[in-house]
Amino acid sequence: MNLSGTITLAHGSGGRAMHQLVDNLIRQTFTNPLLEEGEDQARIPLAGLVAQGDRLAFTTDSYVVTPLEFPGGNIGTLAINGTVNDLAVGGATPLYLSCGFIIEEGLSLETFARILQAMKLAADEAGVQIVTGDTKVVQRGGADKLFINTAGVGVIPAGFNPSAGRAQPGDVVIVNGWLGDHGAAILNARGDLALDADIETDCAPLNRLVDAMFAACPDIHCLRDATRGGLATVLNEFAERSGVDFMLKEEHLPIRTPVRGMCEILGLDPLYLANEGKLVAVVPLTAAQAVLTAMKRIPAGRDACIIGEVVEGDGHVVLQTAFGGERIVDMLPGEQLPRIC
Amino acid sequence: MKYIDEFRDPAKAKKLVEEIHKLASGMFPSTPLRERTSPVAERSRSQRSRREHTRSQPLQIMEFCGGHTHTLFKYGIESMLPDTIEMVHGPGCPVCVLPMARVDDCVAIAEQPGVIFTTFGDAMRVPGTRKSLLQAKADGCDVRMVYSPMDALAIARKNPDREVVFFALGFETTMPSTALTLLQAHREGLKNFSLFCNHITTPATMRAILTDPDLRLDGFLAPGHVSMVIGAQPYDFVTRDYHKPLVITGFEPLDILQALWMLVKQIAEGRCEVENQYARIVPQAGNTAGLNAIHEVYETREHSEFRGLGNIGDAGIQIREAYAAYDAEKKFGIPFDAAPFDSAQGAGSLKCAEVLRGVMKPWDCPAFGKECNPQMPLGALMVSPEGSCAAYYAYGKLAKRS
Numbered sequence: 001m002n003l004s005g006t007i008t009l010a011h012g013s014g015g016r017a018m019h020q021l022v023d024n025l026i027r028q029t030f031t032n033p034l035l036e037e038g039e040d041q042a043r044i045p046l047a048g049l050v051a052q053g054d055r056l057a058f059t060t061d062s063y064v065v066t067p068l069e070f071p072g073g074n075i076g077t078l079a080i081n082g083t084v085n086d087l088a089v090g091g092a093t094p095l096y097l098s099c100g101f102i103i104e105e106g107l108s109l110e111t112f113a114r115i116l117q118a119m120k121l122a123a124d125e126a127g128v129q130i131v132t133g134d135t136k137v138v139q140r141g142g143a144d145k146l147f148i149n150t151a152g153v154g155v156i157p158a159g160f161n162p163s164a165g166r167a168q169p170g171d172v173v174i175v176n177g178w179l180g181d182h183g184a185a186i187l188n189a190r191g192d193l194a195l196d197a198d199i200e201t202d203c204a205p206l207n208r209l210v211d212a213m214f215a216a217c218p219d220i221h222c223l224r225d226a227t228r229g230g231l232a233t234v235l236n237e238f239a240e241r242s243g244v245d246f247m248l249k250e251e252h253l254p255i256r257t258p259v260r261g262m263c264e265i266l267g268l269d270p271l272y273l274a275n276e277g278k279l280v281a282v283v284p285l286t287a288a289q290a291v292l293t294a295m296k297r298i299p300a301g302r303d304a305c306i307i308g309e310v311v312e313g314d315g316h317v318v319l320q321t322a323f324g325g326e327r328i329v330d331m332l333p334g335e336q337l338p339r340i341c
Numbered sequence: 342m343k344y345i346d347e348f349r350d351p352a353k354a355k356k357l358v359e360e361i362h363k364l365a366s367g368m369f370p371s372t373p374l375r376e377r378t379s380p381v382a383e384r385s386r387s388q389r390s391r392r393e394h395t396r397s398q399p400l401q402i403m404e405f406c407g408g409h410t411h412t413l414f415k416y417g418i419e420s421m422l423p424d425t426i427e428m429v430h431g432p433g434c435p436v437c438v439l440p441m442a443r444v445d446d447c448v449a450i451a452e453q454p455g456v457i458f459t460t461f462g463d464a465m466r467v468p469g470t471r472k473s474l475l476q477a478k479a480d481g482c483d484v485r486m487v488y489s490p491m492d493a494l495a496i497a498r499k500n501p502d503r504e505v506v507f508f509a510l511g512f513e514t515t516m517p518s519t520a521l522t523l524l525q526a527h528r529e530g531l532k533n534f535s536l537f538c539n540h541i542t543t544p545a546t547m548r549a550i551l552t553d554p555d556l557r558l559d560g561f562l563a564p565g566h567v568s569m570v571i572g573a574q575p576y577d578f579v580t581r582d583y584h585k586p587l588v589i590t591g592f593e594p595l596d597i598l599q600a601l602w603m604l605v606k607q608i609a610e611g612r613c614e615v616e617n618q619y620a621r622i623v624p625q626a627g628n629t630a631g632l633n634a635i636h637e638v639y640e641t642r643e644h645s646e647f648r649g650l651g652n653i654g655d656a657g658i659q660i661r662e663a664y665a666a667y668d669a670e671k672k673f674g675i676p677f678d679a680a681p682f683d684s685a686q687g688a689g690s691l692k693c694a695e696v697l698r699g700v701m702k703p704w705d706c707p708a709f710g711k712e713c714n715p716q717m718p719l720g721a722l723m724v725s726p727e728g729s730c731a732a733y734y735a736y737g738k739l740a741k742r743s
């Protein structure tokens with residue numbers, strides 16, 4: 001398909017232009033047998049699912065981000081990995097995704113093609129297939145360039161049951177690496193801060209990492225990906241639902257120097273910055289070493305480390321600062337705003 | 342982007358904290374405070390009412406500046422202090438103390454045809470009785486955020502057919518730059534530039550707090566960056582007239598611990614002095630060039646109001662008659678003292694006044710975190726991230742648990 005020009009309302013009209021966009025660009029990029037059947041729905045054989053576990057996991061998420069492309073990824077990588085990770089942290093093996101596009105007229109075809117390509121690569125890396133989808137084009141101002149919704153199904157193997165309410169005193173908290181990269185990369189890429197930091201998104205699929213963790217310890221108590229709201233938000237949910245306190249050690253938190261520096265300048269707290277390839281696990285102390293070792297063998301877990309522990313309490317997250325003090329890390333009331341003067 | 346770990350060294354912090362604990366336990370040897378014999382305690386006790394003589398309350402130390410409040414929270418410094426030392430958060434955030442009527446004035450100026458209203462970013466979200474500057478901008482006013490008053494001057498040069506107004510606010514830290522900008526406009530003969538002056542001075546504000554009968558404080562941490570301009574001498578009245586020790590303090594966590602140690606040591610030894618912890622930066626006499634510009638352009642106002650504190654006497658600053666051509670109040674006919682004590686503050690459930698005077702903690706305000714939160718700030722203490730209510734909201738506090 002000729003990629004010069006932009007997407008117009010005609011591409012959403014149901015006519016030839018739409019046919020070209022959907023068949024010659026989207027379907028060709030995502031190609032797989034289920035998609036090729038060309039029906040209005042993907043028809044997935046049950047037998048293959050049943051063989052892999054005893055529960056179906058089903059999730060959906062919509063993706064909106066400015067700018068669409070940023071160092072280390074784009075909205076497409078987010079849309080695949082985000083949904084893959086939502087399945088993975090439930091213990092599910094992600095299998096099939098749907099994909100809905102809402103496109104604002106005027107988006108360049110070249111950009112759109114680049115995003116589709118990134119989605120295909122991400123799907124292949126995670127081992128999932130995009131088997132059904134939908135495309136709408138709206139007038140200028142009706143959306144912000146491109147919104148993507150993905151839904152996904154996966155199968156949960158018997159016996160895997162992490163939940164936000166299962167943290168117990170004595171457990172340890174593990175993360176799989178550097179915190180806050182994605183949030184910092186997006187802020188930086190927006191460019192209105194006139195900072196010149198070299199920060200890439202951490203966007204990555206986590207399903208293979210979770211597989212390895214499950215193999216090392218079938219009794220992982222809590223597991224979540226730390227996306228919007230960052231580590232602080234996930235741990236607050238764990239603390240509240242489990243009725244325990246979390247004690248974090250600031251000097252053990254893996255935060256890159258440029259991210260730290262950027263937060264310093266803007267008055268932001270890296271604990272609230274979004275991640276797109278980070279999970280937080282609460283595991284029994286006795287299993288911690290085995291889980292860490294298993295994680296470090298997988299690329300997405302190379303920098304895994306223990307950042308704190310669970311203690312008795314009533315639902316607080318407490319940070320022991322490197323300086324020697326303690327403070328409560330609460331849920332954020334809303335978006336963090338940079339301090340300007 | 343590196344940061345200054347030198348002033349965040351936990352080993353040094355530990356040492357200072359130990360020293361502070363030692364001093365404090367010397368002062369509170371498991372006996373109530375009334376047993377204390379230091380002359381300062383005697384003196385300040387004699388100033389209190391009879392009922393309060395028997396208090397067994399901790400030392401109350403006010404960090405005047407919002408920047409200090411921020412550092413306290415971020416590093417969890419309060420949790421390192423003995424229970425016998427309590428920090429009271431001061432009003433030292435120029436955005437926090439802005440009366441709603443002043444924001445209304447800004448909006449009124451911004452609404453005049455042809456005006457470009459320029460301001461520091463933090464002031465944009467402060468609620469007025471009608472709207473904030475941010476809302477005024479959304480409604481079509483030309484409100485622009487700038488990083489310095491010189492940027493506003495540049496806008497004035499580029500738009501000779503527009504009136505450019507800069508919202509001058511802040512303590513002595515921002516006064517030299519606005520004064521110098523006005524003088525520059527004067528030199529260039531720019532006719533379309535003016536300042537809406539809402540500056541306030543730190544020492545006079547401190548005096549307004551000290552004369553409050555409700556307030557019980559044992560000492561002050563004073564902001565180092567203010568003293569970079571005014572020096573140390575303007576604080577002499579705090580020790581001389583009110584017998585409260587004061588330490589001029591930097592903004593790194595070790596600065597604060599060291600200053601606290603100096604202050605507690607003064608109290609323990611019965612001294613009452615103005616000391617300078619920030620000597621690495623603060624010259625005793627301040628910044629002469631900056632001070633000269635300030636005196637050239639500004640004079641004290643007879644009467645000014647603070648959100649939550651009401652009349653603060655002579656803390657307000659106005660532009661001298663000689664520079665009236667650059668005074669937005671005169672240009673746009675703003676009746677400055679038509680600022681009735683914020684009516685919203687009168688409504689019983691908002692405790693801004695009590696919080697600002699350090700008599701109440703933010704979470705004791707019935708509106709805290711409910712009707713009043715950083716998204717929908719009712720009081721100005723919730724607006725800037727360094728306002729006490731917003732800071733409590735963002736960082737929470739261990740003390741809250743007990």
Ligand code: SF4
Nearest residue numbers: 692693706713720730
């Ligand atoms: S919570 Fe809001 S209303 Fe209450 S004191 Fe703080 S700023 Fe004022």
